[in-house]
Amino acid sequence: MITPPEVSWIAIAPDLILALGAAVVLLVEVQWKPAARVLGLVTAFSLVLAVGATLLQKLAVEDAMLAADPERLVAFSGMILMDGFAVFSRFALLGATVLGVLTGWRYIEGLGRRGAEALALIMLATVGFSIMVASNNLVMMFLGLEVGSIALYVLAGMSRERPESDEAAIKYFLLGSFASAFFVYGVALIYAGTGKLAILDIRAFFDQFIVTSPTVIYIGIGLVIAGLGFKVSAAPFHSWAPDVYQGAPAGVVGYMAAVAKIAGFAAMARILLTALGDLDSIWLPIVAALAALSMFVGSTLALVQGDVRRMLAYSGVAHAGFIMTGVVGGETQGILFYLAVYAVQLLGAFAVVVAVSGASGARSSIDDYRGLARRSPGLAGSFTVLLLGMAGLPLTSGFIAKFGVFTDAWNSGYEWLVVVAVLASVIAFAFYLRIIVAMYMDEAEEEAPALVPTVRWVVGLAVVATIAWGIFPGSLLDLAANALAL
């Protein structure tokens, strides 16, 4: 007789709420064809409920930790975990979704009847990634990854009238499918080698046994890293990023990049640090090499870009390298803090891009930013703070984040990686400065850009967060420190 799995609604409550929200948005659109504003309200309502549900999860995690009963946090017969790590990642994903919808609101409104699809896709992508960060089972993780990724492919191609958008979507889809295949092949090989699919079981397996012929598992690890490396745009799997960042609608690129990074790295941390923690002698060199390559390639290629979006794409490659430095460091605190901080900065930066270049257009040449300080001092100042934050200047959250991952990596004996990382950050200064030079030191040509209120909120919030977490990082660092994986 088959026993039905025990159901723990709370463990998947945020995902259920968002999935329902997406369904409601689509159905309401079909039935009543309401104004975009109504659909936006439904989305906002679902997001608020999902955040509330995640808060309840956090309380449940604290309870379980106090009661020293972590078993309670394993749900659905070991498919889903509701640990601090999952909850923190969910918060980051939901925050990125809120900021993403606000940034893209003008664009979504402008889509007309298709606006509902965009909203539903955004919510479904978040559902997928949210399951991915919470899954204890590699197949479950793959499902989450696919749900999220497929939604993102479609989002990238939403601006059908622009060929760049189609190109971005096709490129993202083809290369992304390959990456997913790599990932699932890696999962299969790990299963072949260990006979386990659940993360906690794999850890227990390596605690118990010493594998005598580990080649299959090693290949599996390599494939999994490659698959996830694609999702987080780490070099050498980054070639899609610049085209997608440039071609996809500006309104949603920030969101796409942020959630893919959060989920990809959360999954990477779970698989490598938790499941394969005992095999770190195998994957540490690989991840360190990818990190060094990403930082170097991302920073240097960003230098020569004439388009701000492509520049942000390559800077994203470099940031993937920095976060992988955190993975090498092996502390989830550093990784999570970096992810949260970077997601906010990235969304803020794309909000500025939307404000300057418009929400759908592909034009975001660095020339558009000339003399922005004169035309729109507030926007220029905000962008400067965000860029300096990404560059990791002190008194911004980016510095604390970099400092954290560098210290962790040094602690785990990867001194050379830290040296590469600090040098790469100096190269990175140069291209962030290029934008600042254009904004402050070149003459103005154009009119001040008109700021949509929702975009203004995102920029303001991102700037405040960047400075506040830079000067008073304690609260967020504590949250990240307590967000332990089981």
Place this chain on the structure above:
Amino acid sequence: MLTALILLPVAAAVVMMVVPARRQELHLPLGIALSVLPLALAGYVFWIFEPAPGFQLVELVSWYEPWGINWFLGIDGISLPMVVLTTFLVPIALAASTSIKTKTKEFVVYILLLEAGMIGVFLALDLFLFFVFFEAILIPMYFIIGIWGGERRVYAAVKFFIYTALGSALMLGGIIALAVSYSSQFGSPSFAFGDLASVDLSPGSERWLFASFALAFAIKVPLFPFHTWLPDAHVEAPTAGSVLLAGVLLKLGTYGLLRFNLALFPEASVEAVPIMGTLAVVGIIYGAVVAIVQPDLKKLVAYTSVSHLGFIVLGTFALTSGGLQGAVIQNVNHGLTTGALFLLVGMIYERRHTKKIEDFGGLQKVMPIYAGFFLFMIFASIGLPGLNGFVGEFLILIGSYTTLPALTVVAAGGVILAAIYLLWAYERVFTGVPDKEENKALSDLSAREISLLAPIVALVLVLGLFPGILLDKISPSTEAVLDYIEDQTAYVVPEPGRLADVYLAGEDR
């Protein structure tokens, strides 16, 4: 108290931000008035500072406990003169900026933020906090050069930023390495200066860490061969930027070498004496020789900095009482005289819109007061006895002769070269008959300009005639540094390199 010293300029900057941008006539006067407040506070700190070793007025507030980072401030005889110098130069630099016509509000804000950062660097006793300030000052300075600078301002600003950021990035690696070793040896993380000094390092890693710190500071100083950013930055920066760059920013390097390299890595410092000494002396001669042939007055003054700061580094790594005292006091002297020289160059530039030496000639007939001030500052810079430069250079040369006699002899040649390049420049600019039409109608210094220079002249004289005012407060701290090095390493300061030797010699014989 010290927190207030850092936050006062920040508060002043916030006040400035509130002032409407179109009330241009208010910005500079208000900025000057506000920047006098930190000066007053620094004066009070100077007054209550006890001439004793160790840090005073210490403040310690936890920043993020699990990482062991703290808001940890303190002042001693090495940082005290620098803090006073900083607060002294900022109002003058602001007052000299009447030629800034665009975005005056932002200009004042950046200068005030720069001041806060510079004071923070000198007061920080936690290496994390120190690094935050050290790197944060790049941003206002970058904007000051990049927005209000000369024609090639963007190039100069970016070069300045990248160069210094490169140095400090490697130092960040060094700080992380030190902190990681500390927490593995003592079980709890800390970035406090005193704690990190107690870390037990293998000779190899101590050398690497010394190098990572020394590189950051050598770029800042700038020590030959890391000086190429300096002429560009100086030439392009607006006058106020040049004054603060030469007056204070370069001193972050010499201050860092003295405070951090010597104390954190005593063993490696002793080993590095020949290298650092040689680089310093090469810088002295190289800077002087290059200065001689400069056709541009501002560039000439910029290269004199390379030469003069070589003396400070030489004094620091002489590892004698005289050398260290001289280094600290020369930090102040160079800030005053070079700051004044940049002011003077700025004043003539505002009148003639050229800094080329060949465009001038016979100016002392047209602008006698100006010529007088210029000559006075040249003498101070050359180190004429009775003026401040003499005290510092004399102490440094005396101090380094004990330990590095050969290098000192060469360095003394730099003093002669200084007389050559400065007096020759003076000759070409000021003496003779004014043969160019444009120069004949130049107006002499206004009362405002004289009032800018007068306080510097007064300090130059006071420090030249009564250096004891400053040296009494400096020497306990520099002696403590030497005690510490002698305690930690096999190095013994050869006689008569210590202050005590000199005193004893006076009493016994």
